[in-house]
Amino acid sequence: MTISRTIDTAAGTGVFDADLPVLDYLHVHDPQEAHRAIAEARLRAPIAMGALGPEVLTYELVRAVLRDPRFAVAHRPLTELQGVTEGPLWQRITSLILAIDGERHLRLRRLVAKAFTPRATARLETLVVDVITDLVDAHVSAGRCDIVSDVAEQFPIPVICALLGAPRSDWQLFSGWVADISMIFTFDLAANADRIIRAWQALDAYLDDMIARRRRALTDDLISDLIRAEDGGEELSHEELLSLAVALLGAGIDTTRNQLAAAVSVFCDHPDQWAMLGEHPALVPAAVEEVMRYQPIGFNAPRITTEAVAFGGVSIPAGTIVFANVAAANRDPAAFPDPERFDITREKSVGVLNFGSGAHYCLGSHLARLELTRALTLMAQRMPDLRRTGPAPWPTMAGVTGPGTVPVAFGG
Secondary structure, three states, rough: OOOOOOOOOOOOEEEEOOOOOOOOOOOOOOOOOOOHHHHHHHHHOEEEEEOEEEEOHHHHHHHHHHHHHOEEHHHHHHHHHHHOOOOHHHHHHHHHHOOOOHHHHHHHHHHHHHHHHHHHHOHHHHHHHHHHHHHHHHHOOOOEEEHHHHOOOOOOOHHHHHHHHHHHHHHHHHHHHHHHHHHHHHOHHHHHHHHHHHHHHHHHHHHHHHHHHHOOOOOHHHHHHHHHHHOOEEEOOOHHHHHHHHHHHHHHHHHHHHHHHHEEEEEHHHHHHHOOOOOOOHHHHHHHHHHHHHHEEEOEEEEEEOOOOOOOEEEEEOOOOEEEEEHHHHOOOOOOOOOOOOOOOOOOOOOOOOOHHHOOOOOOHHHHHHHHHHHHHHHHHEEEEEEEEEOOOOOOOOOOOOOOOOEEEEEE
């Protein structure tokens, strides 16, 4: 599909001088309110001036930003802008695979890809089904629960523990550590720095011990696969192993639990679609894609220009932090006909951009899709007539987010 749109301003006009719509939705608690604001801004121009900087709003331009090497990942400058410019927290954040570009990033990605294969994902399928079955069946007799605290928050952690080779009994440790470390994406680093670094140090100590034991006796888990990984005779250093494990934990836990909770909340607003899902399990994979399109749990992917770029009808100076608005791209009518309609039978036109595009495409996308597919398949069967019994507000639209609570009732 060819998608194109122009902005009504000269290409040479600077992005900060152009008459761009102003867009500020980060502090609303209803994602639909945020989507409405984004749609109104996109009607005026493909780029808006957001609360934190320029936001790219069309599918074509968002995909271009994610694939263009002139737009580098921006975790380092965003960390520095929040007053963290040195020390252990700065070192940890800036060493994450999602915070680096160039040859170093490609080398780490090649090494990790050898361990993070579809085979590694497939061997977790039985565990995924067992975990979600136990969580859901614990509430079937009562016919009510909170999807966030009772299901979504507990679901991905035992799976990631198994992937890493940690005992399932340690899932609560990992849950607390990841919750604290994930604050690096909240744009409030200075206030949370001590809490983040304490959790990160505790996790590092746990992983230190695990890596030492695996080096003595390799097993069938991700840590062992990462130790085995080799590229042209070069292996991962100990610091790289720690950093990659932390990145995979954050990506594998925080995103899945938020997306599952968001998905169920959407289906509560569309009971006909939930009933259809229960009657036709073959629709679940398409439903997962539609849920991610309609209600993504990460609105913006930050990038920084490495040089001056003429883009979307404006000139963007070097060193500008630009936000690729994935939520806007996923509801761009030029890419998805009738984008405000939630429809699990929607014919696929272009792919959703939730997992990125280009060099930083998410390595864990296969596992995330597997978890969401198995969870929604079972929940649609075990939780008929699903309805929300209270509000499901989101704390923020910044970073990786999602509903803080989704109280539901189901059955008769």
